[in-house]
Amino acid sequence: MPAVEKTSEPFKEYFSVALVEGMARHIKRAWKTFDAESFARAAVKDFKSQELKQRATAIAAALAVYLPKDVPRALKILTASLRPLGKDGERLEDETKGAAGWAIWPMGEYIAARGQAHVADSLAALRELTIRSTSEFAVRPFLANHPKQTLATLKTWLKDPNHHVRRLVSEGSRPRLPWGLRLKSFVADPKPILPLLEALKDDPSEYVRRSVANSLNDIAKDHPDLVAEIAARWLKGASKERARLVRHACRTLVKAGHRKTLAALGFESKPKVKLARFVMTTAKVKFGAHAAFAVELRSTGTASQNIVLDYIVHHRKKAGGTAPKVFKWKTVTLNPNEVLVLQRRHALKSITTRVYYPGTHRVEVMVNGQVLKGGDFELVF
Secondary structure, rough: OOOOOOOOOOOOOOOOOHHHHHHHOOOOOOOOOOOOOHHHHHHHOOOHHHOHHHHHHHHHHHHHHOOOHHHHHHHHHHOOEEEEOOHHHOOOOOOOOOEOOOHHHHHHHHHHHOOOOHHHHHHHHHHHHHHHHOOOOOHHHHHHHOHHHHHHHHHHHHHHOHHHHHHHHHHHHHOOOOOOOOOOOOOOOOOOHHHHHHHHOOOOOOHHHHHHHHHHHHHHHOOHHHHHHHHHHHHOOOOOHHHHHHOOOHHHHOOOOHHHHHHHHHOOOOOOOOEEEEEOOOOEEEHHHHEEEEEEEEEOOOOOEEEEEEEEEEEOOOOOEEEEEEEEEEEEEHHHHHHHHEEEEEEEOOOEEEOOOOOEEEEEEEEEEEEEEEEEEEEEE
C-alpha cells in the first residue's frame, strides 16, 4: 500500500476532497470531455461518514460512472492521466504533473471491478499504476479469477527494470496480504507462486526481497514444514542479503518454536538455557510511559548455542482476559556457562494498531520459541 506518514489527521483523510479534485483535473487533461466536476461531487458526497477503504471504493464507483463504458478506452485514459516518470523510471513528487500516490488505489479498484473481461489490458494498466504507488490489492482478483493468464504475466515481470513492478509479483501474489482479497487457492496450495519467489530471492532491491520474505511468512502460517525446507535450501551458500530475507520470512515460525525452522536457522529447539532471574522493575506503569524488566540468562550447556530471545506482552482486552503479542529482542550466541544480564523498556503509548485498556498485563521471556518465565504489571491511565 502507499507509504503512510505520521500525521495527526484521521487515516481516512488520505482520501480527501483535494485528492479527488486533483484526480479529476488529471483525467480531464487526458480526456477533454470528462465531466470532472460531476465526478468529484459523486465521489466525495458521502465522505464524512466513510472510512478509508469505503472512500476508495466510492471513488472507484464514480470512475465507473464517468469514464467511458468501453473499458480498454477507459484504461488508456487512466494511464494517460498518471504522473510521468523521471529519468531511470523514478517517481516524481510534483502533484501538478499527474496522478500518483494515494490516487492509485481507487484507480486499481476500478480496474479490478471493471476489467475482468480485459485481462491483458488491465494487467498492463496495473503495471503502470504500481510504478506510481502500488497495485498489490487490484491484481489479486485477476489471480483469483484468471490465475493461469495472470501468473504468466507476473512471470514476464520478474525481469522488469522497475523494482516496483518486480515487487508487485511477490506482494500481489501473497496468499494472506493484509487488507487484500485472500487468495484461497494459494493458501491451500502455494506451489504456483513458489517459482516467482525463487526467482526474486536474490533481487538487487531490498524492497523486493522484503516482499518475498513477507510472502513466505504468509505461507508459513499454513505450511510451516514447507517454509522450513525452503529456508534450509536457501541458506546453503547464502549471501548476507538472502540470509536476512530467510530470517525475516521465518519470524512467525521462530516465535512459535517450530523445530524444523529453528534447526534450519541454526537454533536448538530445546536450548540448554536457564532463566535464573526475572524482575519486573515497574510494578505500575502510567499509559504513555515504559514497562521495564530485567533478566538473567544462564547457559547450562557444554557447547556454544545460538538463541533467539523474544518477549511476550499479554495485553488486557476490553471484555476481560488478555491477548498475547510477541516482540523481537535479541539474537545471541551463549558460550558454555555464560551468564547474560539484560534490561528492556517497552513503550506503552498510543498507536493505530492497538487499543490499550487499564489493568493487569503480563510480560514473559521466550527463548527459541520456549516460554521461560515472566511477571505482571498494572497499566493505569
